[in-house]
Amino acid sequence: MSDVKAAAKAIRGGSPASVYLLYGTEKYQMKQFADLMKEQLIEEAHRDFAIATYDTADTPIEQVIEEAETVPFLVPRKLIFIRDQQLFTAGKDNSKIEHRMESLTSYLDNPAEYSVLIFMVQGEKLDERKKIVKTMKSKATVLSFGALQGDELIGWIVKKAESQKVVIEKAAADALVSRAGTSLQTLSAEVDKLCLYAGSGGTVAVSDVEAMVARNTEQNIFAMVEEIARLRLSSALEIFYELLKQKEEPIKIMALIARQFRIILQVKELASQSYSQQQIASTLGLHPYAVKIAGEQSKKFQADRLRLILKHLAELDYQMKTGAIDKVLGLELFLLKLGA
Incomplete structure (x- = not known):
């Protein structure tokens, strides 16, 4: 830079x-x-x-x-x-x-x-x-022009808000990345919206981000997996139903869930080989933020359980694509089994 x-x-x-x-x-x-x-x-x-x-x-x-x-x-x-x-x-x-x-x-x-x-x-x-x-x-x-990461990304958000005479709390900037992702184009639009909401001389808090910024699909999947990891099944199902309301296809949702669990397993395996977060990001071709999230989630799962979850998802993928099971019902049952 x-x-x-x-x-x-x-x-x-x-x-x-x-x-x-x-x-x-x-x-x-x-x-x-x-x-x-x-x-x-x-x-x-x-x-x-x-x-x-x-x-x-x-x-x-x-x-x-x-x-x-x-x-x-x-x-x-x-x-x-x-x-x-x-x-x-x-x-x-x-x-x-x-x-x-x-x-x-x-x-x-x-x-x-x-x-x-x-x-x-x-x-x-x-x-x-x-x-x-x-x-x-x-x-x-x-x-x-590589993707900004970590403190550099948060600093970019803070400075963009400052240019509009608005203070965005660090926790609020973290929450914004958590909900909107790391694309500067998306973040720029969201910061502009939050600054308009706060007004010149105002402050953006976490509650403002939660009220004003909707999660994108990928961030919803992160959140759903997090709820699964914490055994908060009702919250995971709420996110699933919200995605359906947004007209997301069940097969796409299932594929994104499988992708996230696959990343979690890969991050867990590489971390066990003493790879740094930056090395893992480079090896897997992922943004460091995605690796950070997966790393935190990997601590909540044993490697064998992750492999079993991926096996179940592969079976569900086949059943959904062949019509052997209703797509929505199939995902509901999968989530219920995970929370059992």
Whole structure:
């Protein structure tokens, strides 16, 4: 994040790099950075014709480079945003577009002083094996936008509220993450709503979060598993019925329950091998917050019981999909057995 802050400072100072490669899973922050570039580098009256957008899924890279090398008309600088999911990442390229990568490599050696290229990649990591990735790392500004976690995430929520002259208590920020998840886009909207509710100079408490913020489906599943772990069956069933009211399919609910129990088992097994929370998150490809929740829940189950629960869920999945049991009844019986 420090690299992003340094890059943002340079942009505010009117000294952008010639080429950027932005990547990561946090779309909200990446968009904020892109918006900062537009606001700071291009006058509002010029934005309609000084900003271009391309996608490598339907535009060859040499066409983008041609645009970059074309002198802008009546403006001192132009921004060129390029969405990409194939040039810098691993995986099969299903696009029919052929890219002459040497055009980009050559451009990096001598970029146009009047153009700023910004490649935007939605993905956790770049393919370090690719020559172009290595070249970009040495000749362009490469910035990672990973998911915020732990205290950094809570701090982000607190600062966003402060920018609207509202104080959000730390416990309330924790409760917000617990109910809304870790997506900054979702959290941003929820913080705005809470600040409007509290009013300028107001304070947001846990009770306000509970009153104003509905749990999303994934958070409801976390909560349901927590109630199961605490043997609070009536509460688990209440959450289940609430999900049904929200038109969630029983098979989807069952699949999410199975996913959470599978994660709990995996976290428990890795923790027993002395993996840290961060190592577990990296190994399983999960957000650290999800690992933290699973770690806390894993303490309430023996590994053998978790395996048995997953076995029962696999059997229930088969029965529900073959029509051997009513879907709602099947899940109700499963929850009743867990609480027995």
